[in-house]
Structures are given as C-alpha cells and as structure tokens.
Amino acid sequence: MSTLQSAAEAPAAEPGSDMTAAVAPVSSERKPTDGLECVFQRPASMTDKPLHYCPGCTHGIIHRLVAEMVDEFGLLEKTVGVCPVGCSVFAYEYFEFDGIQASHGRAPAVATAVKRCDPSRFVFTYQGDGDLAAIGMAETIWAAARGENITIFFVNNGIYGMTGGQMAPTTLIGQKTTTSPTGRDPLTTGLPIGMCELLATLPGVAYIARVPMSSPKGVNTAKKYMRKAVRAQLEHKGFSMVELLSTCPVQWGLTPVQAMKHIDEDVLKVYPAKVFVDRVDAT
Amino acid sequence: MSITCVESCNAPATPGRECTAAPSAPADGVAVERRLVKGNEALSLGAVHGGCEAFFGYPITPQNEIPEILSGLLPKLGRVFIQAESEVASINMIYGAAAAGHRAMTSSSSPGISLMMEGLSYIAGARLPCLIMNVMRGGPGLGNIAPSQSDYFQACKGGGHGDYHSIVLAPWNVQECFTFPALGFDLADRYRMPAFILADAVLGSMLEPATIPKEFPPIRRIEKEWATCGRGKRSHKNVVNSLHLDPEVLSEHNELLQATYREARREIRYDMRQAEDAEVLLVAFGISARVALSTVNLLRREGRKVGLLRPITLYPFPDAPLTELAARVKSMLVFELNSGQMVEDVRLAVNGRCPVHFYGKMGGVIPAPDELADVVRRIHSGKAEEKP
Numbered sequence A: 001m002s003t004l005q006s007a008a009e010a011p012a013a014e015p016g017s018d019m020t021a022a023v024a025p026v027s028s029e030r031k032p033t034d035g036l037e038c039v040f041q042r043p044a045s046m047t048d049k050p051l052h053y054c055p056g057c058t059h060g061i062i063h064r065l066v067a068e069m070v071d072e073f074g075l076l077e078k079t080v081g082v083c084p085v086g087c088s089v090f091a092y093e094y095f096e097f098d099g100i101q102a103s104h105g106r107a108p109a110v111a112t113a114v115k116r117c118d119p120s121r122f123v124f125t126y127q128g129d130g131d132l133a134a135i136g137m138a139e140t141i142w143a144a145a146r147g148e149n150i151t152i153f154f155v156n157n158g159i160y161g162m163t164g165g166q167m168a169p170t171t172l173i174g175q176k177t178t179t180s181p182t183g184r185d186p187l188t189t190g191l192p193i194g195m196c197e198l199l200a201t202l203p204g205v206a207y208i209a210r211v212p213m214s215s216p217k218g219v220n221t222a223k224k225y226m227r228k229a230v231r232a233q234l235e236h237k238g239f240s241m242v243e244l245l246s247t248c249p250v251q252w253g254l255t256p257v258q259a260m261k262h263i264d265e266d267v268l269k270v271y272p273a274k275v276f277v278d279r280v281d282a283t
Numbered sequence B: 001m002s003i004t005c006v007e008s009c010n011a012p013a014t015p016g017r018e019c020t021a022a023p024s025a026p027a028d029g030v031a032v033e034r035r036l037v038k039g040n041e042a043l044s045l046g047a048v049h050g051g052c053e054a055f056f057g058y059p060i061t062p063q064n065e066i067p068e069i070l071s072g073l074l075p076k077l078g079r080v081f082i083q084a085e086s087e088v089a090s091i092n093m094i095y096g097a098a099a100a101g102h103r104a105m106t107s108s109s110s111p112g113i114s115l116m117m118e119g120l121s122y123i124a125g126a127r128l129p130c131l132i133m134n135v136m137r138g139g140p141g142l143g144n145i146a147p148s149q150s151d152y153f154q155a156c157k158g159g160g161h162g163d164y165h166s167i168v169l170a171p172w173n174v175q176e177c178f179t180f181p182a183l184g185f186d187l188a189d190r191y192r193m194p195a196f197i198l199a200d201a202v203l204g205s206m207l208e209p210a211t212i213p214k215e216f217p218p219i220r221r222i223e224k225e226w227a228t229c230g231r232g233k234r235s236h237k238n239v240v241n242s243l244h245l246d247p248e249v250l251s252e253h254n255e256l257l258q259a260t261y262r263e264a265r266r267e268i269r270y271d272m273r274q275a276e277d278a279e280v281l282l283v284a285f286g287i288s289a290r291v292a293l294s295t296v297n298l299l300r301r302e303g304r305k306v307g308l309l310r311p312i313t314l315y316p317f318p319d320a321p322l323t324e325l326a327a328r329v330k331s332m333l334v335f336e337l338n339s340g341q342m343v344e345d346v347r348l349a350v351n352g353r354c355p356v357h358f359y360g361k362m363g364g365v366i367p368a369p370d371e372l373a374d375v376v377r378r379i380h381s382g383k384a385e386e387k388p
C-alpha cells in the first residue's frame, strides 16, 4: 500500500483542492497510543481482511477511496454496494456495509432496483471495463439514460484481468493480450470505447469524470471526483460515474512502476482525464 | 390459508388424503366482486394483492396486458414499475430488489423467459425469493404467439445452469390466475427460492368470471434478516452472493439448496376429478387439464370409467398420488401441449406400475375434447400401445 500512503502525504492535487481530502477520517474507535497523533488509518467502512490484489494493482487503492467516501458522508448504515464479476469479485469482503454480488455486467440493473425500491439508500456499483463496457454495455447505458440515481465506480484497466488477460473493449490499439496476441487490430476488433465520452451524451447523467490512478495527484483528484459523484446521488441529481484508469501489471506484463508509467504515457492519450459532465452544482 | 378446490372436488385417491388444490377465493371478510376478468388482468391484480412491491419487465406477446396494467397500478400505490431495456435487465433488477428484501416479480413469455435464465440461476444460487410469470407461447425460437406448454422442462428442471429448482404453479382458470401470484410470493418467501406461474396464451387471453376483492391490501413487510437493504442498526453487514470458490463450501451450499427443495415437497398441490374408480387416468396441467376434464365428462356419459389428475405444483411434482393411483388404474394418459415433457415425471412416479400413454400437440394447436376422447377410447378398449 505504499502508493496509497504517499497519496496521503502528497500535497494538494490541484489548485483549490482540499489537502484533507486525501487523509482518511480518523475513526473514533481507534485511539492513538503513546501520545502520538494518528493521522492515517484504515477507514471504518473497510474490513481488516488482507486484499487479494496483485502488487501494483490499483483496485486496492480504489477500494480504499470508496470506503473513505462512505465514511466521510456517514453512509455506512445506508450503503448497498453492488460488486462485479472480475478481479474485484470479492469487493464485498473488504467493506463493512451491505453488498450484493451481481452477475457479469448486470450491476447497474441490480443497483437500479435496490435504489428504486428504497431511494433513501446510497447505492453504487464497482465495475471493471469488461463488466461495464462489454457484457454490461446495455445495462450501463440504460441506467444512465433513465438517469438512475446511482453511482458507478468504473475501474478501467484496459484488459480482462481475472480471466487471464484477454482483450477488453477498452484495450488500446496495438496492445497485446492473450486474445490479441499480435496486438489489437482495429480492422478486426474495432476501436477502443471511451465510456465517459459515450455516456456524456445522455441527458440523464449528472456527473461523469475520468481520472488516472497512476500518481498521488491522480488519487487525490479521484477522491475529489468521487466525492462529487456521491453528492450527485445524495442530492438526487441523477446518474454519476467516475472512471478510474487503473493498472494491471500482471496481465500487461509490466512491473508495477512501468504500469503506472504506461497509464501516464499511453493510456491517457486515448482516454483523456477530465470532468465530462457536471450538473451537480448547476441550479 | 384454507385449502379448497376451485370447483367441488371428487373423492381423493386414498382415503385420508386431502385434496390439495389451491385456495380459490379471497379470505373471509374481504369485500369482493364477481365479474368477468381476463387471465392476464387476473395475474396482474393477483400480483398486487399478493404484495408485489416492484415489477420489472419487457414487452412480449401474449402477456402485454400484465405490464400495461401494472404500469398504471403500481406507481399509484407508491410501488415500483420499470419497463426495462431487456429481459436480461429485468431479471437482474428482480435480483436487486429481492436481495434488498422486496417482493419483486416479472412477467414474460417463452423467448423472454429464456433470456432470464442466467439471472434466475443467480437468484436460486443466492437463495432469493421472487415471482416469475411465464405466459407460454409456441417455440422453439420465435415460434408463434399461440398457446403452448413447451417450457415445462425449462421451468421445472432448472432452466439456467447449476443444480437448482423453482416452485412452479400451473393455474387452469382465471380465478387461479388471481390467487396464484400471492401463493407464489408466499412459497418463494417461505423457502427462499424463485416461484414460477406457468400459464399459457389461452389462459392469459380468456375471459372468465372470477371473484376479486374490491380493494388492494396494504403492503405487509416481511422481515428478512438476510436482506441487503443497508445495515441500519444491524451489528453486521449482509451480503447476497452465489460465489463460493472452495469446493467444500459450495458443496455444502448446494446440499442446503437440495434440502430446501426436499422440504418444499410439503407444498405439493394437485386436483383430482372422478379418479376414485377410474380405469384410465388422464394427467394434464393448466389449459390442457380443462380440455381433459371435458373429455372425462364426455366419456363418463358413455359409461367409461375415466378420471383426471391435475398437478397444480409442477415442481414439487405430485408424484405420491400418481404412485398410489398407478396401482389401481389400468393405464394413464398424459396430455400436454408439447412433445412430452411432464410425461417424464409421471413415468418416474408410476415406475412401471401401469402403462403410461402420451398425447401431445405442438405449435399452438389445441385439440378439442372429441379428439382427445378418441385417444382415450382406444386406450380404454386396449387398442393403444404404450409408446416410450
């Protein structure tokens, strides 16, 4: 978790962004000892189960940010998290709030129903790019089109991690995967899909943003964006999604450090980081 | 609830065995009206009376009146109606609503139900109660919109992947279309498993007199301690899931599911007509049983000893009464609007104790009682060979 700790110690990400944003709220249950002040610890919404993710994978950091959101907004009692199929299939194991395991791609449909049946809940999905953009494309688009008051944390690592590194809808052109062994060829496999760009065209969306998880600055920005996405839901503004450009060093065949660099040097060119839609503060 | 027959029931097969047909009318003390009701309307109203809190569906003939009626009714009652983008989304919405502890349902017809099978398997794996109505039409593929019973296997034998079952109720008239949704929800909640109502295009579209309460009862929330509705004041989180990577753990989970299915055998329901002295027993469900009953009445007038057993729960299947009757009748004739699906369960119950014949029609063709009577006469006169 060294990346995460440096994230906490890092200076404010952007002008105007709040330095405390990267510091986890200190749970009142855990008291610092020996007169030391506790400035960083596990969010109360996170269990103490060791994460199963590969070294250098940012799934763990994103889990932490989700838990920090729930803590920060005081949502532990109200939250229902919908977990995907993919590497984060066990996400519910790491959270202290209620969790539902959805089948591959269907999390937005599951979340839609939970939220509609009880609008007082905070309902989010946590989905990979295979989950959200391939098999679950229809459910994703339709949840956004209906302006469902749910939040999606979209973890885009450009590959199918769990099943062994096959091509995803988001795989970059020329990228080698186990099912594009000579590199992704757009003539036969189409071009990478920008989900933020696609969903931003729909009037039902309240907030859409993309951010890389490759640096402390990115992590801080991610937290800022996620906070806005949560607010979109809490203020009944409609559908919100934050796309988090994530690593998969194992299936990319890179070291963790190279994987971070790959995001900055290659992935960001195809998937620019920005806020696409922000109707949260609109009057 | 009291268990009485729709119409006056004949003597049971074995002395002491109760007729286990489903309740035919609303409980005492509820203001009711008797009027002509269409099957699909009865299914819709029955769902609302049965406490349906959320409907998710996608249009398909011949059940479109159900979402049409519920799209007006449910929001008026402060409940949820969503016309989903597909059946795949519908069943996963049910999964979410059921996980959060709500009575959720869908209605569809054969091709739409096929699309729901993945979700249904997850629902079964996660032990979630819900209600699914299949107003069956002809298949396979796009088939046609005429009545059929060719989804018996799909409903009764799992349908999706993995070892699982759903409770399957088969109404044969509009009154049962009204009462079975509540029964389906109750059984689904009691056993934490999905429940089906297996109707067909005739039942959905026909008008019959039915007794319907004048007012909708309020929702009676059922406490589900496992529901993922947000922790609230609970000391622990709840998780709804069907993933168990450890083979020992999954095996244990599957054993639990199977034990539930054995327990659900308590709920076996069937209806018998003129079976006590029958020499040939007709076995049919749903709309086929209506044709079969007319055939029985026609042949009784000729002095032929013919009876009818109508399974009401297709799963769990009423095998015990069939086993008992097999020792007393000369033969059985299973009549279905398919190529022979329930007949397999009848043969298992009979286990060679008597010949079991089959007569089926596919593609939406419904034979008249005369046509079926000819088949029974041949069997009764010993002129028909039992075919495998």
Ligand SMILES: Cc1ncc(C[n+]2csc(CCOP(=O)(O)OP(=O)(O)O)c2C)c(N)n1
Residues within 6 Å of the ligand: A085, A086, A087, A088, A104, A127, A128, A129, A130, A131, A132, A157, A159, A160, A161, A162, A163, A168
């Ligand atoms: C219906 C269905 N099809 C295929 C699979 C196999 N499968 C499991 S995870 C996965 C890909 C997940 O990729 P992604 O969503 O990008 O998540 P990651 O593993 O990269 O975190 C696939 C295809 C499945 N579980 N269910």
Ligand code: SF4
Residues within 6 Å of the ligand: A052, A053, A054, A056, A057, A058, A059, A087, A157, A161, A162, A247, A248, A249, A250, A251
């Ligand atoms: S396979 Fe890739 S996405 Fe999955 S845990 Fe490992 S690094 Fe992360």
